[in-house]
Amino acid sequence: xxxxxxxxxxxxxxxxxxxxxxxxxxxxxxxxxxxxxxxxxxxxxxxxxxxxxxxxxxxxxxxxxxxxxxxxxxxxxxxxxxxxxxxxxxxxxxxxxxxxxxxxxxxxxxxxxxxxxxxxxxxxxxxxxxxxxxxxxxxxxxxxxxxxxxxxxxxxxxxxxxxxxxxxxxxxxxxxxxxxxxxxxxxxxxxxxxxxxxxxxxxxxxxxxxxxxxxxxxxxxxxxxxxxxxxxxxxxxxxxxxxxxxxxxxxxxxxxxxxxxxxxxxxxxxxxxxxxxxxxxxxxxxxxxxxxxxxxxxxxxxxxxxxxxxxxxxxxxxxxxxxxxxxxxxxxxxxxxxxxxxxxxxxxxxxxxxxxxxxxxxxxxxxxxxxxxxxxxxxxxxxxxxxxxxxxxxxxxxxxxxxxx
Amino acid sequence: xxxxxxxxxxxxxxxxxxxxxxxxxxxxxxxxxxxxxxxxxxxxxxxxxxxxxxxxxxxxxxxxxxxxxxxxxxxxxxxxxxxxxxxxxxxxxxxxxxxxxxxxxxxxxxxxxxxxxxxxxxxxxxxxxxxxxxxxxxxxxxxxxxxxxxxxxxxxxxxxxxxxxxxxxxxxxxxxxxxxxxxxxxxxxxxxxxxxxxxxxxxxxxxxxxxxxxxxxxxxxxxxxxxxxxxxxxxxxxxxxxxxxxxxxxxxxxxxxxxxxxxxxxxxxxxxxxxxxxxxxxxxxxxxxxxxxxxxxxxxxxxxxxxxxxxxxxxxxxxxxxxxxxxxxxxxxxxxxxxxxxxxxxxxxxxxxxxxxxxxxxxxxxxxxxxxxxxxxxxxxxxxxxxxxxxxxxxxxxxxxxxxx
Numbered sequence: 108x109x110x111x112x113x114x115x116x117x118x119x120x121x122x123x124x125x126x127x128x129x130x131x132x133x134x135x136x137x138x139x140x141x142x143x144x145x146x147x148x149x150x151x152x153x154x155x156x157x158x159x160x161x162x163x164x165x166x167x168x169x170x171x172x173x174x175x176x177x178x179x180x181x182x183x184x185x186x187x188x189x190x191x192x193x194x195x196x197x198x199x200x201x202x203x204x205x206x207x208x209x210x211x212x213x214x215x216x217x218x219x220x221x222x223x224x225x226x227x228x229x230x231x232x233x234x235x236x237x238x239x240x241x242x243x244x245x246x247x248x249x250x251x252x253x254x255x256x257x258x259x260x261x262x263x264x265x266x267x268x269x270x271x272x273x274x275x276x277x278x279x280x281x282x283x284x285x286x287x288x289x290x291x292x293x294x295x296x297x298x299x300x301x302x303x304x305x306x307x308x309x310x311x312x313x314x315x316x317x318x319x320x321x322x323x324x325x326x327x328x329x330x331x332x333x334x335x336x337x338x339x340x341x342x343x344x345x346x347x348x349x350x351x352x353x354x355x356x357x358x359x360x361x362x363x364x365x366x367x368x369x370x371x372x373x374x375x376x377x378x379x380x381x382x383x384x385x386x387x388x389x390x391x392x393x394x395x396x397x398x399x400x401x402x403x404x405x406x407x408x409x410x411x412x413x414x415x416x417x418x419x420x421x422x423x424x425x426x427x428x429x430x431x432x433x434x435x436x437x438x439x440x441x442x443x444x445x446x447x448x449x450x451x452x453x454x455x456x457x458x459x460x461x462x463x464x465x466x467x468x469x470x471x472x473x474x475x476x477x478x479x480x481x482x483x484x485x486x487x488x489x490x491x492x493x494x495x496x497x498x499x500x501x502x503x504x505x506x507x508x509x510x511x512x
Numbered sequence: 513x514x515x516x517x518x519x520x521x522x523x524x525x526x527x528x529x530x531x532x533x534x535x536x537x538x539x540x541x542x543x544x545x546x547x548x549x550x551x552x553x554x555x556x557x558x559x560x561x562x563x564x565x566x567x568x569x570x571x572x573x574x575x576x577x578x579x580x581x582x583x584x585x586x587x588x589x590x591x592x593x594x595x596x597x598x599x600x601x602x603x604x605x606x607x608x609x610x611x612x613x614x615x616x617x618x619x620x621x622x623x624x625x626x627x628x629x630x631x632x633x634x635x636x637x638x639x640x641x642x643x644x645x646x647x648x649x650x651x652x653x654x655x656x657x658x659x660x661x662x663x664x665x666x667x668x669x670x671x672x673x674x675x676x677x678x679x680x681x682x683x684x685x686x687x688x689x690x691x692x693x694x695x696x697x698x699x700x701x702x703x704x705x706x707x708x709x710x711x712x713x714x715x716x717x718x719x720x721x722x723x724x725x726x727x728x729x730x731x732x733x734x735x736x737x738x739x740x741x742x743x744x745x746x747x748x749x750x751x752x753x754x755x756x757x758x759x760x761x762x763x764x765x766x767x768x769x770x771x772x773x774x775x776x777x778x779x780x781x782x783x784x785x786x787x788x789x790x791x792x793x794x795x796x797x798x799x800x801x802x803x804x805x806x807x808x809x810x811x812x813x814x815x816x817x818x819x820x821x822x823x824x825x826x827x828x829x830x831x832x833x834x835x836x837x838x839x840x841x842x843x844x845x846x847x848x849x850x851x852x853x854x855x856x857x858x859x860x861x862x863x864x865x866x867x868x869x870x871x872x873x874x875x876x877x878x879x880x881x882x883x884x885x886x887x888x889x890x891x892x893x894x895x896x897x898x899x900x901x902x903x904x905x906x907x908x909x910x911x912x913x914x915x916x917x
Contacts (some may be wrong), residue, residue: 117597129764130766292750292755292756293748294751295748295751297772297775298774302743305739305782307621309736330714331707331711331736335707338525338703343700346701346703350699352696352702362639363799369703370703373703373707392770415531
């Protein structure tokens, strides 16, 4: 299926200060975003796609190279999901990808100059939360004239943003699509994030976050951070299938170079990442992950936390995802069922672990396509349709209930 | 139950060169070891306890402090298992703990001077394997006049040594006790080890392994290595129970200091480790783990690899151990059953993950005690008993068979 083709990022500046959950304020900021498809007259067909840790606003399509031709190496991170004829069909929907505050891909972040000091923010960039991102995104939606999204959608950390939208702005989305996500990180999830952060923070080239001024980058720390992260994105089984104990050179080297293919692969991933990702952004985003816990304000009760939601939900998890396992998604589904919200839950038996949400899988794509057909049919049937009202009908039976039965 | 009390290490020098699997040779070496209990006249009651990654010959008892009194902080790493009246009862058995070659706890290792250069071995210490360790241990057994052990026993990497003994010297052990181990590391296991190694190797204070000469230690690398390792030793569930999302100061700090108790715990473990463990030893031992794969010489067929064994086996795994999961132990059991060897298999429902093999658990301790009763009864019934002959009787039905049935 063809990609949407050549796309280009846009940006928007926001002058009013943004108050953050930490109590800090960002005086003004810029968000970089991309849009695909056409906003309809009713402004009812917009879908916001939220990105995860190392992704960006560049969801679909390609950029042009120096000679003005499409550069296939620049394909968007969810191009298999978003485009003409794809599950999220840009012939029907107006899709927005937005780069989050604190990122290193264009929106205001640690690499940018803090007007207050005249120097890059560095580690001084305020720690932002998932909810802060949603506030910033809501202003973009305001500016684009979108009062209500047909859907807000995301995988992993992106799914957290979709969840936060459903709780903070219940009337601004009709559907909430949460893929491979969790209502909060476990101790083990936090532990892995902290190992990554410690690798960066203790790299001498980090210079307390001020490495830009020193003309260096804490590559070693970033590299280790990415390596440990990457292990948690893949399933044990998939790693065994792809790499097993395959040796690079056919025999043990009895040295500390590369013996196993898996070492070569991980080091390559780490090297690549350390060349394009900003260390302060990495710290920042892992903190946003750690802090996300909407039930926290409700004494840990996710059902109460999600009582404010009005959207219909699609929740998707992957059997081999041990980072955010299906049990974590089932907590979300259970809280929604407890609130008598409409929720569809799919647990996909894909082998690729957490990364499955980014990959081709026939059952996964079919599920997403079917759900967007539903979103579209609803729009077509009643363009003025609103999901503001609580659905008094019993929730659709979910896999969770079927299992419990 | 009381500890065996005050103990003291001994050491033995071995002048004949040791040929290693890598093709390298160690000209001469010293092994540090401890013994508990008394070797009987028949020299038939000796049990060798093999250690894992960060342990040593100091299995049980305490050392004296400066004032000559028992120092409780120096309690041996398996004191709950080994001692008078303990599962491995030192009133019955003569127990030997031996520090492996390449360690940083006394036996010849990277911190020692290489006579050939007059400088510390550093990263130049040859990469040793589990099988090399067994060869070195066999020489110690020779020197102590022990032709055959009542049992060779170990957990994790120690279990690999016990397995290697059973294959390399089938006539030199009557029982082989393999706890929380695996016949080979998975790609994921290797990946975690390589992250740890990369953290050390890329620490500028590592100086290519020559950090002794620089008067520094690659603490940051060791610290991250230990943190990532430690996560794999604990179960997700146990971490959730012990730490969950508990906050150190009651609220989010919005900084990169400590927010969660799990961060504080892991950083503390990392700090402590980096103060006593040698970086070159860490590299070396993780390589020994990665390389262990007895089936490799038999086209991956573990049954053929274990056909040389003559010992009776006890294999123990822990349900929540995701580092070396029960499925890995069942591979060992299956290979033994295929060879019609006597094997007892216990899968313990303990919550503590891989670390469970070092911890108190009533069912685990009962299993170990019962097995050593069996070892002891056999010794008493027939001191001249030998397990050299193949057991033609059907193997004891194992849990594995029961599950398969």
